[in-house]
Each structure stands twice: as C-alpha cells, then as structure tokens.
C-alpha cells in the first residue's frame with residue numbers, strides 16, 4: 001500500500017533503537033525525510049546511517065536529550081516544520097511506588113507527559129496551517145492495564161492521553177491527527193532489562209523469566225519492533241486521516257477486554 005506520505009518530514013524522538021527506531025525505519029521506507037534521536041551520539045549516528053542505507057531516505061541524526069529544552073531545540077533546528085511527530089522517550093525504571101522521591105515523580109511526569117505536550121505545542125500550528133499533521137504518542141499497554149512497579153509510567157502516560165484527547169478534537173478539522181500506541185511486550189532492550197530485573201529479584205534464570213512472560217501473552221510470543229513501526233507509519237498515512245484521539249493497543253491479546 002502506498003501510504004501517501006512520501007516527501008513528508010518526520011521527527012521521531014528517542015529512536016536510535018527499539019520501538020522508536022522501528023517507527024523511523026517504517027516512515028523512511030514510506031518515503032519520509034526522518035530525524036532520528038537518542039542521547040548516545042555514536043548509536044544515533046549509526047542508526048541514521050543504517051536506516052538511510054536500507055531505505056534511500058534522507059535521515060538526520062540528532063544526538064540530544066529530548067527531555068530538555070536544549071534537546072527539543074536541537075530536534076526542531078534539524079526539522080523546523082515537521083509534518084509528522086512521533087513522541088517517545090525512555091520509561092521510568094521499575095520501582096515500588098513507596099520508594100519514589102518527589103523529584104523522581106516530577107521527572108517521570110516530565111519525561112512521559114510534559115515533553116510530548118511541549119513538542120506538540122511547538123509543531124502543531126504550522127501543521128494546522130498546512131492542513132496536514134500526524135502526531136503519534138508512544139505510551140504503553142499499562143495505561144489500560146496497570147502493572148505494579150510501573151505506576152509512574154502508567155500515571156504520567158494516562159495524564160498525557162487525557163490531555164491530548166481534547167487537543168486532538170480541536171485540530172481534527174485541519175487534517176491533524178493525534179493518536180496513541182500502547183505497546184504490550186515487544187522484543188527490545190527495555191523489555192529484556194525488565195525481564196532480567198524480574199529474574200534477579202526471583203532468583204531464576206533469565207530464559208525462565210522470559211518464557212514465563214511469553215506464556216502470559218495469548219499470541220505466545222513477543223511483539224517485533226518492525227510490526228510496531230509499520231502500524232505507526234499507517235497511523236501517519238493519508239489513509240488514516242479519519243482516525244484521531246484513539247488508543248491502539250498492540251499486545252498480542254494480552255489485555256483481555258472486548259472494547
């Protein structure tokens with residue numbers, strides 16, 4: 001399917017690996033010019049070079065912390081008027097909520113809520129003027145089905161979801177859509193480090209913890225990042241213009257809800 005977005009400009013935050021990288025690769029494959037981002041310069045430059053080589057797209061690496069105003073300025077300097085913005089960031093570490101300090105709570109809300117709002121503020125009016133915009137926020141399946149220990153992540157992302165739900169309706173008339181992707185368990189470094197932590201806590205081998213995790217998923221496997229990337233690119237396509245303010249759970253059936 002031609003996604004109808006060749007030549008569009010995209011910023012994909014936190015995209016030197018994992019889900020963000022897969023979104024960047026799928027958008028590049030669809031013909032977009034893409035900005036990829038991560039804090040580690042070598043990693044983000046390597047990712048940009050690999051995606052450019054695989055797709056032939058123009059891919060720019062921006063080594064910056066998206067949680068800071070300077071990092072956001074660097075992203076917008078590389079692509080001042082994006083047509084597509086993929087909001088992504090690291091999630092807070094697994095932790096008993098009793099152990100969270102006030103500062104850690106605030107940092108979590110900044111990373112997983114405020115940053116996406118700030119970037120949206122900075123790109124949305126030119127999108128409205130051009131009558132095309134696609135904003136996809138990578139949140140988490142834990143927004144729908146909370147997981148003890150990821151409470152800060154779930155809470156900050158649920159806040160973002162509610163905040164943007166109203167914004168989405170206010171810009172829909174200008175062909176600007178805002179949607180949310182809620183990953184379940186995808187095969188990325190982040191997921192594997194959570195499995196490792198769980199294995200250590202329980203004193204069991206990593207492979208056992210991984211097998212047990214997979215057994216809880218109706219699809220009986222982890223999600224693959226390229227499946228996530230392709231779905232993201234579809235939400236950014238011309239065909240998805242009538243989908244806005246929606247939360248798309250991609251979890252192999254893990255959350256057992258009919259709606």
Ligand SMILES: NC(=O)c1ccc[n+]([C@@H]2O[C@H](COP(=O)([O-])OP(=O)(O)OC[C@H]3O[C@@H](n4cnc5c(N)ncnc54)[C@H](OP(=O)(O)O)[C@@H]3O)[C@@H](O)[C@H]2O)c1
Nearest residue numbers: 014016017018019038039040065066090091185186188190
């Ligand atoms: N994988 C899953 O199964 C899953 C499930 C639910 C939710 N999620 C959420 O989805 C998001 C992506 O997860 P993932 O699994 O793709 O993670 P990942 O494999 O660990 O990749 C994270 C990416 O974000 C970059 N990054 C982290 N902090 C950054 C910052 N402050 N500024 C710029 N770049 C930053 C990392 O590069 P640098 O470290 O070099 O900055 C890396 O490229 C996270 O918020 C995660 O909580 C993932």
